[in-house]
Amino acid sequence: xxxxxxxxxxxxxxxxxxxxxxxxxxxSVVATFILGLLLGLLLFLTGKDNxxxxxxxxxxxxxxxxxxxxxxFIILIVLLxxxxxxxxxxxxxxxxxxxxxxxxxAPFYARMxxxxxxxxxxxxxxxxxSMGASTxxxxxxxxxxxxxPALVSGITVTAIAxxxxxxxxxxxxxxxxxxxxxLEGYQRSQNDVTLIATIIILIIVFIIQFLGDIIxxxxxxx
Numbered sequence: 001x002x003x004x005x006x007x008x009x010x011x012x013x014x015x016x017x018x019x020x021x022x023x024x025x026x027x028s029v030v031a032t033f034i035l036g037l038l039l040g041l042l043l044f045l046t047g048k049d050n051x052x053x054x055x056x057x058x059x060x061x062x063x064x065x066x067x068x069x070x071x072x073f074i075i076l077i078v079l080l081x082x083x084x085x086x087x088x089x090x091x092x093x094x095x096x097x098x099x100x101x102x103x104x105x106a107p108f109y110a111r112m113x114x115x116x117x118x119x120x121x122x123x124x125x126x127x128x129x130s131m132g133a134s135t136x137x138x139x140x141x142x143x144x145x146x147x148x149p150a151l152v153s154g155i156t157v158t159a160i161a162x163x164x165x166x167x168x169x170x171x172x173x174x175x176x177x178x179x180x181x182x183l184e185g186y187q188r189s190q191n192d193v194t195l196i197a198t199i200i201i202l203i204i205v206f207i208i209q210f211l212g213d214i215i216x217x218x219x220x221x222x
Contacts, residue, residue: 040113116150156212
């Protein structure tokens with residue numbers, strides 16, 4: 001006689017794994033937004049014909065971004081184990097996943113920031129410069145407001161990617177739904193556990209996309 005479906009699921013454990021995934025995603029999204037925004041601004045401002053044009057600096061930042069956004073995430077986790085151990089004191093648990101999540105996502109988002117800034121009409125920037133606006137004023141009053149829809153769209157895409165990254169991090173013991181799906185679902189052949197974990201991850205992704213679309217539509221004045 002077949003056993004009832006979903007009887008293998010430890011619902012308190014599933015909820016705990018969900019909160020771990022939400023925790024890892026939230027912290028890494030905030031850090032990624034800040035670091036990615038800074039890197040993206042530097043990439044744009046030090047580029048050709050821009051406010052802080054500096055080819056050597058731009059080349060170094062661009063190389064850093066290209067290298068770290070090209071490394072497969074599962075390999076990046078392994079490469080960062082020594083740094084993670086120093087920062088967190090352990091390579092196991094949700095906090096241990098944060099350095100790899102941030103380092104893996106920030107360069108990706110930085111490129112999206114740079115692309116968003118490049119789409120701004122050069123005439124708007126030139127007009128601000130001609131009126132004597134300082135660099136900080138141009139950044140905070142022109143560049144960021146004008147590119148905000150692209151920045152929000154970019155962080156939405158990045159946040160969704162980070163949810164996937166947390167699932168991969170779970171395979172090496174970082175906790176969360178990925179860890180639960182692998183240890184409890186796959187290794188114990190409890191397919192219902194894997195199914196529910198997958199459904200919850202999909203719900204999280206849909207919510208992120210929904211919120212991102214709403215915010216983008218409200219701030220996009222075009």
